[in-house]
Amino acid sequence: MIDLHTHHWRCGHARGELEAYVDAALARGLRTIGLSDHAPRFDLLDDAPAPGMHMPASDWEGYLQEASRLRDAFADRIAVRVGVEADQLADGSERYRRALDDGRLDYAIGSVHYVDGVHVYDRSKYAGGLEPEEAHAAYYLEVARAADSGLFDLLGHVDAVQVVGPTPRTEPEGAIRTMIAAIADADVAVEINTSGVHKRGAPFPNADLLQRLVRAEVPLALGSDAHDPHRVGDGFDAVIRDLAAAGVRSVVDVRRRERIPVPLEELVGTRSRGRSPTGR
Ligand SMILES: [Zn+2]
Ligand SMILES: [Zn+2]
Structure with a gap:
């Protein structure tokens, strides 16, 4: 996995x-573990403008050094990728571009956490009478901008x-279409994020959206979004089964900003390899 x-x-x-997290990945028989903590808010000048949400800017260098050291130290046992989850921000920032252009990074995940400054899991945005269709459309269009940003x-x-x-x-069809087209045009991968199972009973994206992304031939990646080591690789067996049923043949790994397709059959069963005589 x-x-x-x-x-x-x-x-x-x-x-x-x-x-x-690397140890947990090894214990579960993963072949690759990506480290992708929340990037500092490079768009703001404060060191820690949102404590408890992102790493402070002053931690960035230490993070990259420690992650790179682990990549080297574990190289003969597991592939450790040095990544980051960065925010898509409507106003963008040249500082993000510069920070993410670091040769030590294997990849960057772009996530929409804020729309108009309000966090995606903050339900107070509905207090002023915002229609859910509008809120959903605004989110999907922000994802489209993340794709466009390159x-x-x-x-x-x-x-x-x-x-x-x-x-x-109904889900806002126009915004969803715009998002899928932007993703397909940008040649960026989409993660199947199993933390959705705990948050809303199914991975992100939902089955319908996944089907549409597959039809658009969008590359897919796997992520647990683990905030605790015991969640590494969480729920992946079920996702692999769902992907295979949806006709997906491979998912991607990313190394030094290059996507590497990995056939699904190479992943099936890896979690339990070495624990039972049948290897299943
Ligand atoms: Zn996120
Ligand atoms: Zn988080």
């Missing part, structure tokens, strides 16, 4: 050292907006 989305203590809301290798939890708030009568 390949898990490209994990966090650790520096962001202020995840548990454990980076090495604990900053990211993967897009994170593309329909996380469905987690909180009222359910729209």
Whole structure:
């Protein structure tokens, strides 16, 4: 298995050292573990403008050094990728572009956490009478901008907006179409994020959206979004089965900003390899 989305203590809301995530991946028989903690808010000048949400800017260098050291130290046992989950921000920032252009990074996940400054899981946005269809459309269009930005290798939890708030009568079809077209045009991968299972009972993106992304031939990646080492590789067996049923043949790994397709059959069963005599 390949898990490209994990966090650790520096962001202020995840548990454990980076090495604990690598150890957990090894214990579960993963072939690749991606370290991808929340990037500092490079668009703002404060060191820690949102404590508990992102790593402080002053931690960035230490993060890259420690992650790179782990990549080297574990190289003969597991592929450790040095990544980051960065925010898609409407006003963008040249500082993001410069920071993400670091030769030590294997990849950057672009995620929409804020629309108009309000966090995706903050339901107060509905207090002023915002229609859920509008909120969902604004989110998908922001994901489309993340794709267009060219900053990211993967897009994170593309329909996380469905987690909180009222359910729209219908999903905003125009915005969804715009998002899928932008993703397909940008040649960026989309992650299947299994933290959705805990947040809303199914991975991000939902089955319908996944089917449409598959039809658009969008590359897919796997991420647990683990904020605790015990969640590394969480729920991947079920996802692999669903992907195979949806006709997906491969998912991607990313190394030094290059996507590497990995056939699904190379992943099936890897979690339990070595634990039972049948290898299943
Ligand atoms: Zn987080
Ligand atoms: Zn995220």
